Amino acid sequence: MPTGKPTVIPAPAVRRLSLYLRELENLLAQNHRTVSSRQLGESLGLTDAQVRKDLAYFGQFGHPGVGYRVDELIARARHILGTDKTWNVALVGVGNLGRALVSYRGFIKRGFDIVAVFDNDPNLTGELVDAAKGLTVEPMEKLPAIVKERSILLGILAVPASSAQQVADRMLAAGVRGVLNFAPVALRVNDRTAVAAVDLAVHLEQLCFQVSSLIKSADTNEKV
Amino acid sequence: MPTGKPTVIPAPAVRRLSLYLRELENLLAQNHRTVSSRQLGESLGLTDAQVRKDLAYFGQFGHPGVGYRVDELIARARHILGTDKTWNVALVGVGNLGRALVSYRGFIKRGFDIVAVFDNDPNLTGELVDAAKGLTVEPMEKLPAIVKERSILLGILAVPASSAQQVADRMLAAGVRGVLNFAPVALRVNDRTAVAAVDLAVHLEQLCFQVSSLIKSADTNEKV
DNA sequence: CTATGTGAACAGCTTCACAGCG
DNA sequence: CGCTGTGAAGCTGTTCACATAG
Numbered sequence: 328m329p330t331g332k333p334t335v336i337p338a339p340a341v342r343r344l345s346l347y348l349r350e351l352e353n354l355l356a357q358n359h360r361t362v363s364s365r366q367l368g369e370s371l372g373l374t375d376a377q378v379r380k381d382l383a384y385f386g387q388f389g390h391p392g393v394g395y396r397v398d399e400l401i402a403r404a405r406h407i408l409g410t411d412k413t414w415n416v417a418l419v420g421v422g423n424l425g426r427a428l429v430s431y432r433g434f435i436k437r438g439f440d441i442v443a444v445f446d447n448d449p450n451l452t453g454e455l456v457d458a459a460k461g462l463t464v465e466p467m468e469k470l471p472a473i474v475k476e477r478s479i480l481l482g483i484l485a486v487p488a489s490s491a492q493q494v495a496d497r498m499l500a501a502g503v504r505g506v507l508n509f510a511p512v513a514l515r516v517n518d519r520t521a522v523a524a525v526d527l528a529v530h531l532e533q534l535c536f537q538v539s540s541l542i543k544s545a546d547t548n549e550k551v
Numbered sequence: 552m553p554t555g556k557p558t559v560i561p562a563p564a565v566r567r568l569s570l571y572l573r574e575l576e577n578l579l580a581q582n583h584r585t586v587s588s589r590q591l592g593e594s595l596g597l598t599d600a601q602v603r604k605d606l607a608y609f610g611q612f613g614h615p616g617v618g619y620r621v622d623e624l625i626a627r628a629r630h631i632l633g634t635d636k637t638w639n640v641a642l643v644g645v646g647n648l649g650r651a652l653v654s655y656r657g658f659i660k661r662g663f664d665i666v667a668v669f670d671n672d673p674n675l676t677g678e679l680v681d682a683a684k685g686l687t688v689e690p691m692e693k694l695p696a697i698v699k700e701r702s703i704l705l706g707i708l709a710v711p712a713s714s715a716q717q718v719a720d721r722m723l724a725a726g727v728r729g730v731l732n733f734a735p736v737a738l739r740v741n742d743r744t745a746v747a748a749v750d751l752a753v754h755l756e757q758l759c760f761q762v763s764s765l766i767k768s769a770d771t772n773e774k775v
Numbered sequence: 776c777t778a779t780g781t782g783a784a785c786a787g788c789t790t791c792a793c794a795g796c797g
Numbered sequence: 798c799g800c801t802g803t804g805a806a807g808c809t810g811t812t813c814a815c816a817t818a819g
Contacts, residue, residue, distance in 0.1 A: 337788060341760055345753040349735055363800065371737050375800090376790055383802055391801045392797045408756050409763035416755070427651035428751070433735060437752040438759075480762060481755065505762035507755055511573055511657060513595050519769070521761035523754050527652070528661040529569040530747050531640070531705065531731055532632050535662075536565055537745035538704060538729035539633035545743070561810060587778065599778090600812055607780055615779045616819040 340381040346371055347378070348404040355397050363394035410438035415477050417503065419494050420485035421446040421456060421464050424509060428485060429456050439481070443473045447490070467497065474501040481505045488512045564605045570595055571602070572628040579621050587618035634662035639701050641727065643718050644709035645670040645680060645688050648733060652709060653680050663705070667697050671714070691721065698725040708732045 350370055354362055364378040382389065382400075385407050389395050405411040416434070418425055418441050428434075429441055444456050444464050451464045465473060473479070482503040486494050491510035498506060505521040508514055511529070514522050574594055578586055588602040606613065606624075609631050613619050629635040640658070642649055642665050652658075653665055668680050668688050675688045689697060697703070706727040710718050715734035722730060729745040732738055735753070738746050 339788070342757060345750075345756045346737070348756075349750070349753065350737070353736065365800085374790070376792095377788095379801060380789075380803080387802070389801045390797075391795075392799050394800065407760070409759045410756055414755075414759055423651040423654045427647040430647045431751060433750075433752045434755065437756060439752065439755050481758060483755075504765060505758040507758055512577065513570070513574070519765060521758055521765060523758040523761070525749060525751070525754055526569075526573070526657075527655060527749070528657045528663065529573065530749055531638075531658065531663050531707075532569045532572075532634055532661060533566060534705060534729040534731055534745055534747040535633045535638055536631070537747070541728060541743060541745060563810070589778085598812070600814095601810095603779060604781080604811075611780070613779045614819075615817070616777050618778065 336384045340384050343371075343373070343377075343381050344385070344404055344408060347381070348401065348408065351397055351401045351404065355401060359397050361390075361394040361396055362400075364389070367395075405438070413438050413440050414481050415440055415442045415479045416481045416483060417441070417443045417445065417470070417474060417477075417479045417498070418483040418485060419445045419467075419470075419498070420487075420509075421448075421451050421454070422485060422487075425483075425485035426456060428483060429462065441483070442477050443479065445470055447486075447494075467494075470497055471501040474498075474503060479503060481507070484508045484510055484514075486510060560608045564608050567595075567597070567601075567605050568609070568628055568632060571605070572625065572632065575621055575625045575628065579625060583621055585614075585618040585620055586624075588613070591619075629662070637662050637664050638705050639664055639666045639703045640705045640707060641665070641667045641669065641694070641698060641701075641703045641722070642707040642709060643669045643691075643694075643722070644711075644733075645672075645675050645678070646709060646711075649707075649709035650680060652707060653686065665707070666701050667703065669694055671710075671718075691718075694721055695725040698722075698727060703727060705729045705731070708734055708738075710734060712736045 347367060350367060351362070365375040368375045368378040379389070386403065388399060388403055402411070416439050418429060421444060429444055434441065444462055445467050446464050447467050449466065452466050454464045456462050456464055480503065482498045482505070484491055484494060484506055488510045491508065491512050492514060495506055495514050495516065499516060499520055504519065506514065506516065508522055508524045511526045516522055571591060574591060575586070589599040592599045592602040610627065612623060612627055640663050642653060645668060653668055658665065668686055669691055670688050671691050673690065676690050678688045680686050680688055704727060706722045706729070708715055708718060708730055712734045715732065715736050716738060719730055719738050719740065723740060723744055728743065730738065730740070732746055732748045735750045740746055
C-alpha cells in the first residue's frame with residue numbers, strides 16, 4: 328500500500344496556517360459564515376492564490392462559488408495543527424517573563440494549559456503564581472515526576488541564557504517532546520524533540536533593520 | 552552613476568544575521584578571536600555555505616585560511632542591523648506582558664532602551680514600573696509629545712487584540728516608524744512603517760504541530 | 776593546506792492562469 | 798457567474814564545487 332498523503336507540506340504553509348486560524352476565529356466572532364481566499368488573504372497581506380494553495384496542501388475543503396465555511400475550516404485547521412485537544416504545558420523560570428506567561432490568557436484560548444511551574448530558586452518554591460488555577464512554584468527536582476503524572480509534552484523555557492541548555496536537557500530527560508525557548512541561545516536537542524525559539528531582542532532588531540531601510544530609501548527618493 | 556550596492560538582500564539572510572550576531576557575542580564572551588563559517592553554522596544548524604553566502608550579501612569581511620574575526624564581524628553586523636547606536640522605544644500596555652518587557656534585561660544589551668511607558672487605564676497613570684530608570688506610566692494623551700521629545704522611532708504594542716489597531720494608529724500618528732506587535736491580530740499600517748509580530752500562542756501552535764509530526768512518524772516507523 | 780567568496784546547478788516556494796464545479 | 802483547486806511557469810533561496818587568497 329502506498330503512502331496515504333504523499334505530499335510534503337512546505338514549512339511556510341504551516342506557519343501561515345496558524346495565522347489563517349487566528350483570522351478565522353476573529354471572523355467567527357464577527358458572525359461570518361463563509362470567507363473567500365481573497366478576503367482571508369487581504370487581511371494578512373497575502374494573495375488569494377497563496378491562500379488557496381496553502382489550504383489545498385491540507386485537504387480540499389473549499390466550496391467553489393461560495394468560499395470556505397468558517398466553522399468547518401477552523402475545525403480542520405485545529406485538527407491539522409493538533410490543537411483540537413488541549414495540551415498540558417510545563418513552564419520553567421519564574422522571572423518577570425515567566426510570570427507574565429503563566430497569566431497570559433491567550434494560551435488557554437488556543438488549546439494550551441500551563442499546568443506546572445518550576446524554578447531553581449528554593450526561595451520561590453511554593454509561591455502562588457496563578458491564583459485562579461492554584462498553581463504554585465515547584466522545585467526542579469519534581470520535574471520528572473510531575474511531567475509524567477500530568478502527561479506534559481510541551482515545555483516553555485523562560486530562564487536565563489546561561490542555564491537554558493541545562494534546563495532543556497532536564498526537560499527532555501523528563502519526557503518533554505517540544506520546547507518553546509525564550510532564552511537567547513540556540514539549543515541542542517536530539518532529533519526526537521522539536522524546538523521553537525522566540526528571541527525578543529532579535530525581533531526588535533529585525534524591526535530596526537526594516538525601519539532603517541525605510542528611512543534610507545526615503546532619503547534616496549528625496550534626493551532623486 | 553550606478554547604484555553602489557545593486558544586490559537586494561534576501562529576507563531570510565537578514566533574519567539569520569541577527570542569530571549570527573547573537574552567537575558571535577557569545578563567542579566573544581568566551582574569548583574566541585576568530586570563527587569559521589563551519590563553526591558558526593554548526594551552532595545554529597546551518598551549512599557553512601549558507602553562512603558564507605549570507606555574510607557575503609553584506610560585504611566581504613572574511614579572511615581566507617583564517618575565518619572571520621569575531622570583534623570585526625560583530626561591529627559590521629551591528630552596523631548593518633542599525634544597532635550600533637541605541638534606539639529609544641515606547642511601550643504601550645502595562646499588563647503582565649508589558650511589565651515583563653519593561654524589565655527585560657535583554658533589550659538594553661542589544662541596543663534598545665524603553666524610555667516611555669503608556670497605558671489607557673487612568674488608574675495606572677503615575678505608577679512606577681521601573682525603579683532603576685524611574686519610569687512611570689504615562690497617559691495615552693501624552694504619547695505624541697513624549698515620542699517627539701525623546702526621539703522615539705520604535706514602539707512595542709502589549710495591549711489586548713481589541714485595541715491593538717487603534718493604539719497602533721495613534722503610535723504612527725505620533726511619529727513611530729516601527730511597531731513590535733504582541734497582540735494576536737494583523738495590523739494595517741501605511742507603507743512608511745514597519746511591523747514585526749510576535750504571537751506567543753502561534754509559536755506554541757507551531758511547536759505543537761512539529762511534535763505531532765514527530766510522534767506520528769515515530770508510530771509509522773514502529774509499524775514498518 | 777585551510778577557509779573564503781561566488782558562479783552555476785538545484786530545490787522549493789509563489790504566482791499565474793484556467794478548467795471545473797456549485 | 799464566483800470561487801476553488803491545480804498543473805505549469807517563474808522566481809527566490811540554498812547547495813555545490815571550485816578558483817582564489819593567505
